[in-house]
Amino acid sequence: MATENTPAFNKVLYAPLAEIDPVVKNIIDKETWRQFSGIELIASENLTSLAVMEANGSVLTNKYSEGLPGARYYGGNEYIDELEVLCRKRALQAFNLDPEKWGVNVQPYSGSHFSFAVLTALIQPQDRLMGLGLPDGGHLTHGYYTAKKKMTASSIYFQSLPYGLDPSTQLIDYVGLRKQAKTFKPRLIICGASAYPRDWDYKTLRAICDSEGAYLMADIAHTSGLVAAQQLNSPFDYCDVVTTTTHKTLRGARGGLIFFRKDGANYEDLEKRVNDAVFPACQGGPHNNTIAAVATALLQVSQPEYKEYARQVIANARTLGSALLEYGYRLQTGGTDNHLVLWDLRPLGLTGSKVEKVCDLLGITINKNAVSGDASAQTPGGIRLGTSALTSRDMKEEDIKVVASFLHRAVQLSILLQKEAGTKMLKDFVRVATTETEGKVGAKMVKELRQEVVGFARKWPLPGVDVTRLQRPAGIEEDF
Numbered sequence: 151m152a153t154e155n156t157p158a159f160n161k162v163l164y165a166p167l168a169e170i171d172p173v174v175k176n177i178i179d180k181e182t183w184r185q186f187s188g189i190e191l192i193a194s195e196n197l198t199s200l201a202v203m204e205a206n207g208s209v210l211t212n213k214y215s216e217g218l219p220g221a222r223y224y225g226g227n228e229y230i231d232e233l234e235v236l237c238r239k240r241a242l243q244a245f246n247l248d249p250e251k252w253g254v255n256v257q258p259y260s261g262s263h264f265s266f267a268v269l270t271a272l273i274q275p276q277d278r279l280m281g282l283g284l285p286d287g288g289h290l291t292h293g294y295y296t297a298k299k300k301m302t303a304s305s306i307y308f309q310s311l312p313y314g315l316d317p318s319t320q321l322i323d324y325v326g327l328r329k330q331a332k333t334f335k336p337r338l339i340i341c342g343a344s345a346y347p348r349d350w351d352y353k354t355l356r357a358i359c360d361s362e363g364a365y366l367m368a369d370i371a372h373t374s375g376l377v378a379a380q381q382l383n384s385p386f387d388y389c390d391v392v393t394t395t396t397h398k399t400l401r402g403a404r405g406g407l408i409f410f411r412k413d414g415a416n417y418e419d420l421e422k423r424v425n426d427a428v429f430p431a432c433q434g435g436p437h438n439n440t441i442a443a444v445a446t447a448l449l450q451v452s453q454p455e456y457k458e459y460a461r462q463v464i465a466n467a468r469t470l471g472s473a474l475l476e477y478g479y480r481l482q483t484g485g486t487d488n489h490l491v492l493w494d495l496r497p498l499g500l501t502g503s504k505v506e507k508v509c510d511l512l513g514i515t516i517n518k519n520a521v522s523g524d525a526s527a528q529t530p531g532g533i534r535l536g537t538s539a540l541t542s543r544d545m546k547e548e549d550i551k552v553v554a555s556f557l558h559r560a561v562q563l564s565i566l567l568q569k570e571a572g573t574k575m576l577k578d579f580v581r582v583a584t585t586e587t588e589g590k591v592g593a594k595m596v597k598e599l600r601q602e603v604v605g606f607a608r609k610w611p612l613p614g615v616d617v618t619r620l621q622r623p624a625g626i627e628e629d630f
């Protein structure tokens with residue numbers, strides 16, 4: 151608290167956000183209301199815990215600690231050292247790793263940062279790397295480029311070549327990958343994806359890397375929670391480096407981890423290379439509030455209950471997949487082994503953008519996504535749906551069936567709206583979806599379905615928030 155002697159210029163340091171900055175407070179309140187009122191199906195998102203948010207919003211944000219525990223560039227780091235050592239220990243525990251064989255750097259700010267740090271650590275500028283192509287479910291940072299543009303640092307500073315899916319099965323084409331690697335001779339192969347509903351064959355990838363002399367990195371940003379809960383194959387058995395974000399299935403604060411091997415002659419200096427690449431090569435002072443929040447999240451991941459959560463995420467994704475198949479829709483690979491499904495909308499004559507738009511109007515949050523064989527990357531033919539967040543709101547199989555029925559109606563409504571729009575243009579589509587017109591029923595149906603969706607969503611708790619005390623904030627209009 152401020153004292154009597156606190157000068158006026160310091161009084162602001164003690165006042166709550168609502169008092170100091172009602173504008174930002176209102177934005178946070180509106181976002182809280184949106185998360186409470188909607189069905190969150192974005193596969194890369196999750197809802198973290200109250201404890202994680204507390205750690206993330208702490209005084210740890212005040213501290214500079216460039217360097218590593220015991221070797222900092224600033225004083226006063228005794229507790230920050232304790233924190234970072236604890237976070238590392240918990241990261242290894244969460245993934246059942248032997249500290250003799252694996253080490254971890256917990257400082258990456260996020261996913262894109264760890265990607266560039268790993269490239270810096272493992273290979274030289276302009277060396278060759280391979281990653282799953284973006285249209286096939288890979289991530290931007292795995293070497294993506296287009297005919298016109300090198301899109302990320304991974305293709306700007308390195309020579310990259312994408313591998314892809316077998317069009318007949320939509321599974322990773324390991325045979326094609328092997329052939330490509332034979333001629334391309336990559337120094338690094340990256341596996342892991344942002345939109346791939348099946349598990350990976352790390353053993354085959356290791357064999358390919360060994361025969362071409364390449365490193366193998368698994369970027370398990372999406373699935374790391376399921377890997378930690380031992381519900382998916384472990385990349386640690388075969389990879390040199392494993393990276394993950396901490397805020398997707400892992401359900402922590404927004405951050406990143408780089409795991410590196412320590413055992414054996416090949417790995418003698420890998421620890422130093424990775425650590426030097428994170429700082430000073432690619433980053434500055436670590437975000438200690440994030441590291442604390444990640445440490446707390448990793449503690450949660452190590453509890454037996456978390457395994458149950460991970461199992462439920464997968465059971466829910468499978469239920470969602472089966473329900474959509476029963477309605478007669480097409481899914482990429484015909485189903486899922488993890489937390490997400492990829493819904494191919496092309497047989498319906500719809501694009502991902504239109505369904506994303508309609509879902510937004512309904513309070514269902516999803517994202518448009520490329521599906522295998524899309525003619526153009528600009529108009530993705532599908533959508534990606536994940537169950538991590540809904541599972542964090544306590545939903546189980548029967549509830550997911552209700553969600554599937556909403557999605558079914560949303561897609562049927564999209565077909566109707568496209569008819570009523572009379573053109574294939576997104577702006578005409580949006581107009582008929584949002585303005586009630588004589589002789590057209592689409593906009594009214596959007597409104598009615600939204601009311602049902604919101605009513606359903608508000609029956610569920612929201613982690614870290616006392617929803618019984620939530621009130622509709624200023625700036626949000628509701629006519630129901």
Ligand SMILES: *Cc1c(COP(=O)(O)O)cnc(C)c1O
Nearest residue numbers: 260261262289343344369371372
């Ligand atoms: C989400 C994701 C990242 C990037 O994470 P950001 O935190 O958004 O930078 C990296 N790799 C993969 C595979 C991802 O899915």
